[in-house]
Each structure stands twice: as C-alpha cells, then as structure tokens.
Amino acid sequence: MNADLSPYTAVLVTSYGGPNEPDDVLPFMRNATAGRGIPDERLLEVSEHYMMFGGRSPINELNARLLDHVRAELDRRGLDVPVVIGNRNWLPYNAETVGQLAADGHRRVVGMATSAYGSYSGCRQYREDMQAAEASTDGVVSIDKITPYSDRDGFVNANARSLVAAVRDLRGRIGDDALRVLFVTHSIPISMNATSGIVRGTYETQHLRVATRVAAIASAELGETLEWELTYCSRSGPPHVPWLEPDINDRMAEVKEEGIAGVVAAPIGFLNDHMEVLYDLDTEARATARELELPFQRAATVNDDPEFHALLVDLLLERAAAARGELDDVTCAAQTCPVDCCKAPPRHTRPPASTPTAEGATV
Ligand SMILES: CC1=C(CCC(=O)O)c2cc3nc(cc4[nH]c(cc5[nH]c(cc1n2)c(C)c5CCC(=O)O)c(CCC(=O)O)c4C)C(CCC(=O)O)=C3C
Ligand SMILES: [Fe+2]
Secondary structure: OOOOOOOOOEEEEEEOOOOOOHHHHHHHHHHHHOOOOOOHHHHHHHHHHHHHOOOOOOHHHHHHHHHHHHHHHHHHOOOOOOEEEEEOOOOOEHHHHHHHHHHOOOOEEEEEEOOOOOOHHHHHHHHHHHHHHHHHOOOOOEEEEOOOOOOOHHHHHHHHHHHHHHHHHHHHHHOOOOEEEEEEEEOOEHHHHHHOOOOOOOHHHHHHHHHHHHHHHHHHHHOOOOEEEEEEEOOOOOOOOOEOOOEHHHHHHHHHHOOOOEEEEEOOOOOOOOHHHHHHHHHHHHHHHHHHOOOEEEOOOHHHOHHHHHHHHHHHHHHHHHHOOOOOHHHHHOOOOOOOOOOOOHHHOOOOOOOEOOOOOEO
8 A cells, every 4th residue: 555645644543532530430421421321320330340440441541552553653654644542532532632633734634443343332423523523623624534444354363363362371271171252342232233334234243244254263273163152241221222142241151051161252342451341351251250160361452463553554544545536436435434324323313402593483
C-alpha cells in the first residue's frame, strides 16, 4: 500500500474511555448508561468492579500504548502525522480532541475506533460521536472513519497467535485431556444484534467467522483440532430484555459436566485488557473456574501485536487511497458504511426533541 495519507493530515483514534480515579467512576458510569435503560443496581454493581481496581480502568493507558504503536508503524513508513485519542464516555472527549485538531489547522481527518466489529455500540455509535465532534467545529473538520476490520488477516492472525500460546500453556497443565476453547465477546441486546452489519452479517455472525478462522489457524499450528464455541460476557440491561447468550460462566459449568478438563478463554471481541477483560474474565470467570476446579487460561488481546498495528496503518492508508479516488468501486464501497448499517435498535430510539413554533405548537 502506497504510503500516502493525503488528503488526511491527522489520525483520530476513538474509544470508549474509562475512569482514571475513584471520583471519575460515577460520572463515567452516567455517561456510559445515559438514556440506555440500564437499571441503577447494575450501575452500582459495575461501579464496584472499577472500585475493586482503585477506581481506575487500564483502558486509557492501554489506548495510549496502542497510539504509540500506530505512530511507530506510521513512522516506519515515513509518515509523520499527529495520532490523537478522543473518547465517547470519558476525557478527552472526541469533541475536545477534534476541537484541538481544528485549532491546529486540520481539516480532513481519518478516524478509527478501538472496536473491530460492526454493531451499534461498536461502530455506529462511534460514528455518531465523531459526527457530533465535527459539528462542534462548525463543520471545519471532517472525519472519515474506517469500517470494522475483524475480517482482516492482521486481526485474525494476531488472535490466532494468542490462542496458540494460551493452548500451549494450558496443555502444560492438563496434558492431552479434553480442552475447549471459549471465544468470548461483549454481549449485546438481541435487538442490537439484529440491526448490526448490513454488509458483513450480524455481530454474532462476524464473531463466528473470526472464531472459525482463528481456530483453524491455531489448530494447524498446534497440530490438534481445537474444539471451540462462542460465548459472551458483560451482559447488562434489565433482565426481561434478551441479550446474546450463552454467558461464559454458564458454559464453563456445563462443559465441566461434559467432561472437559480445561478451558481457554479467547477474548476476540476486545482489543486490550480493559475492565471487561480484567473484571469479567480475569476476575469473575476465573473465580467460576476455580469453583468448578476447571483449569482456565486466558488468551492475550491483540493490543501489542505488530501484525495488528501494521493492519491498522494499512486500513488508514486504504481509506486515504479511497478518498483520493484511487481504489476501484468494489473496494471503495467497503470503505464506507452504508447509511442504514448498525442502526440503533428500537430501545435506543428516543423521540426527537420538539421545537416550539411561533404559534406555540410543536413540530
Ligand atoms: C459491543 C460492546 C463493546 C465492544 C466494542 C467497544 O469496545 O466499543 C463494549 C466495550 C466496552 N464497554 C465498556 C464499559 C461499559 N459498557 C457498558 C454497557 C454496554 N456495553 C455495550 C456493548 C459494548 N461495550 C452495551 C450494549 C451496553 C449497554 C448500554 C448501551 O447500550 O450502551 C457500561 C455500563 C454498565 C453496564 O451496563 O455494564 C460500561 C461501564 C468499556 C470500558 C471498559 C473500561 O473502562 O476499561 C468498553 C471498552
Ligand atoms: Fe460495554
């Protein structure tokens, strides 16, 4: 790929954000749940997860590390552009970061999210936040976001490498006994799954495709056919709203009954060891495993994998080539999300704010 990022002069990485200290936790939680029908008990419960780790999520420093990796890869290709972070739910917010880009004279920016899959939460909501940030500059800055990248080799290979290492570690403990790979990702409401991925299939389908490929590559590398399934973590929302299942904890209990001697949890849904990984997998799922006396190994996330960093830079360059009109139609189409992709599911839709008219009616 041609090392030319024009017409873009800066890279915006957008992420979820997380609290840096105890006083941040509640306001962060309010941002994360604003208008989403998450019960207060869940809000308090999840706040406790953060408090267990000193009121601080590792996400911000892990993202900073990812930005360093991306800068280093751009540098290797002779590209010198600012790479900046903006978050949806915590400081620095996208609007602040993009405001600074505007002040620094940037007009066209290429954006990426720290989420590899298409869904409202993982893609469109980041796009909406980027659009709000553009608007806050009065449209001086325009941001083009790369599309979800879970199908790309760099992401799949990085996950396969982690899985191979984790299986080898677990084999060291359980020998040749039956082993099960539990791929794991963030659960989302069934309604959100249904509206995700016009081009690439539902959120669940996207994960199944990655899991299939990762398992095949790792199996070939290990010389054993890995048995695997897709599980979920971090379910929230009211109990009567259905979310994707099964939960990884429930499956661990069941596979133990089936005679499985050890599980590898492979978090293909996450890019780094933020709170979902640190609490939901490394704390909660590990505790479940201990209770079940089921040997448990967690595979690494892709954050520090050089092939993953190379992929990210390839994607930015591809987006730039598409913006310059240098990619053919088919490839260009893949660079832009269709208008209706990953729409907010019904429960996210709020009535438009009504505006009083001169006559006192509302429109
Ligand atoms: C698909 C997906 C990803 C992966 C893609 C991506 O990375 O974007 C993700 C990542 C993350 N989710 C995170 C944190 C939270 N997610 C919540 C709530 C929710 N997540 C959802 C989905 C996702 N979430 C959904 C459908 C909800 C329900 C409310 C809503 O419809 O939006 C809540 C509220 C409390 C609760 O209900 O659990 C919190 C605090 C953090 C930060 C971790 C840290 O601080 O280290 C990260 C990276
Ligand atoms: Fe989440």
